[in-house]
Amino acid sequence: MKEVVIPRKTIYRLSVYHRCLxxxxxxxxxxxxxxxxxRVAGVKPTQLRKDLAYFGQMGxxxxxxxxxxxxxxxxxxxxxxxxxPVVLVGVGNLGSALLGYQGFAKEGFEIVAxxxxxxxxxxxxxxxxxxxxxxxxxxxxxxxxxxxxxxSVPGPAAQAVCNELLANGIQAILxxxxxxxxxxxxxxxxxxxxxxxxxxLSYFIR
Amino acid sequence: MKEVVIPRKTIYRLSVYHRCLxxxxxxxxxxxxxxxxxRVAGVKPTQLRKDLAYFGQMGxxxxxxxxxxxxxxxxxxxxxxxxxPVVLVGVGNLGSALLGYQGFAKEGFEIVAxxxxxxxxxxxxxxxxxxxxxxxxxxxxxxxxxxxxxxSVPGPAAQAVCNELLANGIQAILxxxxxxxxxxxxxxxxxxxxxxxxxxLSYFIR
DNA sequence: CTGTGTGAAGGCTTTCACAGCC
DNA sequence: GGCTGTGAAAGCCTTCACACAG
Numbered sequence: 001m002k003e004v005v006i007p008r009k010t011i012y013r014l015s016v017y018h019r020c021l022x023x024x025x026x027x028x029x030x031x032x033x034x035x036x037x038x039r040v041a042g043v044k045p046t047q048l049r050k051d052l053a054y055f056g057q058m059g060x061x062x063x064x065x066x067x068x069x070x071x072x073x074x075x076x077x078x079x080x081x082x083x084x085p086v087v088l089v090g091v092g093n094l095g096s097a098l099l100g101y102q103g104f105a106k107e108g109f110e111i112v113a114x115x116x117x118x119x120x121x122x123x124x125x126x127x128x129x130x131x132x133x134x135x136x137x138x139x140x141x142x143x144x145x146x147x148x149x150x151x152s153v154p155g156p157a158a159q160a161v162c163n164e165l166l167a168n169g170i171q172a173i174l175x176x177x178x179x180x181x182x183x184x185x186x187x188x189x190x191x192x193x194x195x196x197x198x199x200x201l202s203y204f205i206r
Numbered sequence: 207m208k209e210v211v212i213p214r215k216t217i218y219r220l221s222v223y224h225r226c227l228x229x230x231x232x233x234x235x236x237x238x239x240x241x242x243x244x245r246v247a248g249v250k251p252t253q254l255r256k257d258l259a260y261f262g263q264m265g266x267x268x269x270x271x272x273x274x275x276x277x278x279x280x281x282x283x284x285x286x287x288x289x290x291p292v293v294l295v296g297v298g299n300l301g302s303a304l305l306g307y308q309g310f311a312k313e314g315f316e317i318v319a320x321x322x323x324x325x326x327x328x329x330x331x332x333x334x335x336x337x338x339x340x341x342x343x344x345x346x347x348x349x350x351x352x353x354x355x356x357x358s359v360p361g362p363a364a365q366a367v368c369n370e371l372l373a374n375g376i377q378a379i380l381x382x383x384x385x386x387x388x389x390x391x392x393x394x395x396x397x398x399x400x401x402x403x404x405x406x407l408s409y410f411i412r
Numbered sequence: 413c414t415g416t417g418t419g420a421a422g423g424c425t426t427t428c429a430c431a432g433c434c
Numbered sequence: 435g436g437c438t439g440t441g442a443a444a445g446c447c448t449t450c451a452c453a454c455a456g
Contacts, residue, residue, distance in 0.1 A: 007425065011409050015402040019384055023361065033437065042386035045437095046427060053439055061438045062434040079408040086404070097303020098400070103384075107401040109408075147411050148404070155229070172407035174400075178225055178309075180248035188410040190403045194304075194380075195313040196221040197396045198292070198354070201378035202285040202315075203217050204394040205353050213447065239415065251415095252449060259417055267416045267455040 010051045011078075016041050017048065018074040025067040033064040080108045085144045089161055090153030091116040091131050094176055098150060100126040111150075113140045117157070134164070141168040152176040216257045217284075222247050223254065224280040231273040239270040286314045291350045295367055296359030297322040297337050300382055304356060306332040317356075319346045323363070340370070347374040358382040 020040045021032070034052075038045040052058045052065075055077060059065040075081040086109050088095060098104075099114055114125070115132045122131050132140065140146070149170045153161050158177035165173065172188040175181055178196075181189050226246045227238070240258075244251040258264045258271075261283060265271040281287040292315050294301060304310075305320055320331070321338045328337050338346065346352070355376045359367050364383035371379065378394040381387055384402075387395050 009425075012402070012406050014409075015405045016386075018405070019399075019402065020386075023385070035437085040386065044427070047425090049438060050426080050440080057439075059438050060434065061432070062436045064437065077409070078405050079411060080405045084404075084408050084411075093307050094303065094309070097300065097306065100303065101299050101400070103300070103401050104404065107405060109401075109404050148407055150404075171411050174403055174407060179229070180222075180226075180246065188407055190407055192398060192400070192403060193225075194307070194398070195309050195315075196218070196225065197380055197398060198290075198310065198315050198356075199221045199224070199284050199286045199313060200218055201354055201380060201394055201396055202290050203220075203283070205285060205290075205377050215447075241415085250449070253447090255416060256418080256448080263417075265416050268414045269456065270415065 004054065006054050010054060013041070013043065013047075013051055014074055014078055016043075017051070018071065018078060018080070021067060021071045021074065025071060030066060030068070031060075031064040032067045032070070034059070037065070082108070084109050084148055085112045085146045086110065086148045086150060087112060087137075087141065087146050088114045088150040088152065089116070089134075089137075089165070090151060090157075090177075091121045091125060091129075092152065092154070095150075095152035096121075096126055098152060098176075099129050109148075112144045112146060115140075117153075134161075137164060138168050141165075141170065147171045148174070150174045150176070151181075155179045210260065212260050216260060219247070219249065219253075219257055220280055220284055222249075223257070224277065224284060224286070227273060227277045227280065231277060236272060236274070237266075237270040238273045238276070240265070243271070288314070290315050290354055291318045291352045292316065292354045292356060293318060293343075293347065293352050294320045294356040294358065295322070295340075295343075295371070296357060296363075296383075297327045297331060297335075298358065298360070301356075301358035302327075302332055304358060304382075305335055315354075318350045318352060321346075323359075340367075343370060344374050347371075347376065353377045354380070356380045356382070357387075361385045 020037060024040060034045040034048045038048040058070060058073060088098060088111050091114055104111060113132055114129050115134055115137055117134050119133055125131050149165050151158060151173050155178045158179050159181060162181045166187060175189050175191045178193055183189055226243060230246060240251040240254045244254040264276060264279060294304060294317050297320055310317060319338055320335050321340055321343055323340050325339055331337050355371050357364060357379050361384045364385050365387060368387045381395050381397045384399055389395055
């Protein structure tokens with residue numbers, strides 16, 4: 001029994017490989033080399049091999065990786081093999097966009113409910129979504145056993161809403177609010193801040 | 207003249223500090239300590255100091271940083287002091303959401319035009335946006351001297367559109383398409399992939 | 413005495429070089 | 435011969451410890 005910790009960055013790249021594999025695996029007859037897959041994933045072949053090797057022998061020497069086997073294995077490892085229920089909190093500009101975004105469902109995530117403090121948001125909701133008031137949060141989270149949340153409320157409200165999510169058993173948050181959330185170490189937060197991404201790019205323009 | 211390279215991660219955190227500073231600088235009378243700012247930014251005080259020190263002496267020992275001076279300096283360094291024109295290409299689900307997102311303008315970025323291969327997208331556009339056909343890309347980019355683009359087209363179209371952007375002088379791309387773009391080393395790409403962020407979170411849920 | 417600036421140490425990730433299997 | 439798996443080396447970033455300025 002090994003006691004190696006797997007780097008966060010490796011986990012992240014696993015998702016990238018997973019996507020790349022799904023995009024190209026009908027173009028190849030059964031197997032991929034680390035070199036081929038690394039190229040479309042934008043990494044070096046050695047890195048890909050090291051990443052995969054954390055989880056045991058996955059390829060055949062002299063041949064490569066069986067693309068279908070690898071895809072399945074990645075899917076299991078990442079926990080995306082089964083459908084994950086997700087809630088979305090904050091149906092403003094960005095939130096309603098995310099509700100309409102088809103990308104989530106396609107990748108194994110189902111938004112089971114959307115919440116907003118303002119019931120008036122009902123009318124703006126795309127695609128016939130029902131926007132629940134915050135009071136129903138607890139009930140819905142427990143009923144569907146939801147463990148993941150998408151947080152797209154304004155910055156000032158974010159920490160309070162976050163606390164509410166944590167109190168109801170949420171273990172992972174995709175945070176679009178422009179603040180660093182304070183959470184216990186067993187809760188995972190991934191931040192997405194579009195303004196920061198743009199600002200970061202502008203640094204590199206001479 | 208020092209010849210030190212500044213880590214990419216440092217540049218990224220600079221944006222975070224910048225945001226945090228804007229959020230809290232009316233709460234303080236003139237100066238911030240590295241400890242206070244680091245706390246809201248979610249980093250260690252030493253890291254913040256080292257990050258800032260890459261750009262010379264910015265604080266006063268025994269006192270801290272003058273919050274207004276620091277804010278201005280960060281703004282200059284990041285290139286967000288002046289308004290940057292940006293174009294958005296791909297007005298699908300996500301693209302139209304981004305068009306409606308107020309966050310960009312607030313942070314010094316102005317979307318000067320939106321493009322889509324399908325002129326039918328006109329009707330879906332929020333807020334009275336005119337959606338230009340791809341044929342006008344070259345003209346608009348040159349006229350407004352646009353250097354940054356937001357790319358939200360479907361994966362299969364992304365590389366071709368990217369090449370077109372590069373041919374017209376684009377130097378930085380915020381990429382929402384689920385592929386790794388092939389670009390020359392002098393072009394900067396920041397990837398945002400919501401499905402990957404969610405999948406990544408799902409790994410950490412036991 | 414307070415809080416920044418910084419060389420040095422430490423830790424983590426990536427890359428290399430090559431052993432091992434097909 | 436081809437390509438994976440992996441210990442060792444290199445590189446990069448973070449953290450520490452403390453000098454130094456207000």
